[in-house]
Amino acid sequence: MSEKTTKIIHWILTGLVAFVFLGSAYGKLAADATALEMAKGFGLDATTFKMLGIVEILSVLLFIIPRTGILGTLLLVAYMGGAIATHLEHQQSPIAPMAIAAFVWVVAVIRFPELRGRLFGKTL
Numbered sequence: 001m002s003e004k005t006t007k008i009i010h011w012i013l014t015g016l017v018a019f020v021f022l023g024s025a026y027g028k029l030a031a032d033a034t035a036l037e038m039a040k041g042f043g044l045d046a047t048t049f050k051m052l053g054i055v056e057i058l059s060v061l062l063f064i065i066p067r068t069g070i071l072g073t074l075l076l077v078a079y080m081g082g083a084i085a086t087h088l089e090h091q092q093s094p095i096a097p098m099a100i101a102a103f104v105w106v107v108a109v110i111r112f113p114e115l116r117g118r119l120f121g122k123t124l
Helices: 003-030 033-041 046-064 066-089 095-111 113-120
Strands: none
Touching (some): 003 033, 003 046, 033 046
């Protein structure tokens, strides 16, 4: 596979991750009545809900920028860990946040050779 094709694939996958998180952040920042009711069900007030949207945006921006991509990966996966814990605490299925976290890891491993080296002991 050529280097150009590899870069295109990396950016498409990065765009998919960004799309998921920016869509979620938009929902939190727009905070319509339905979203606020869902947040109340998790024990969150409107201010905290909006702060979570800001955290998502900042984390995804760090993920998109190549130089800070690994930091963004860690922040996004940690954020999804919180989502998994919240779902478990409220007896909801954690499958969706687990799938998103796994997708973020897969994209990061594909995108960052230094992460592949750290995780697998070599560059694939």
